[in-house]
Amino acid sequence: MKEIGKNEKLLSNLLGRNCLLDSSVKEVRIFNSEEVKVEIFFNMRQDSDFKRVLLRFVGVREYCFYHTEQYIFYNVEQYKFMYDETYKFYLSLDPYEEDQRISEKDQDYIFANEVVGYSIQNPK
DSSP states (O other): OEEEEETHHHHHHTSGGGSSTTOEEEEEEEEESSSEEEEEEEEOOTTSSOSEEEEEEEEEEEEEOOOOTTSOTTBOSSOEEEEETTTEEEEEEEOSSSSSSOOTTOEEEEEEEEEEEEESSOOO
16 A cells, blocks of 8 residues: 555646546445544546545544435536635545535535545556
């Protein structure tokens, strides 16, 4: 497992061909030790430098995920991944709109104090 960035550096490293668009979520883990952590494992898009990526959200302030068997789990067709001074790091895998504003209508989201990304297999 190799770190590919933390906080703002991670946001800039997951742009272009390495973005989360067209990836698929393979696993979500939630931990509560001294603080809440959420880990999301992605199989990345074909042209990404990374085959699989783990995003570890630390100091999670709020999260909400929903799934029903009516939908495939879980292709990333649109998303928001950004820093906000009030909310810190924000990921929505089912945003209401694709603009870079947090909306109360966004779904499948995480607010966290920090985020670290890892390549969990060697780059292609």
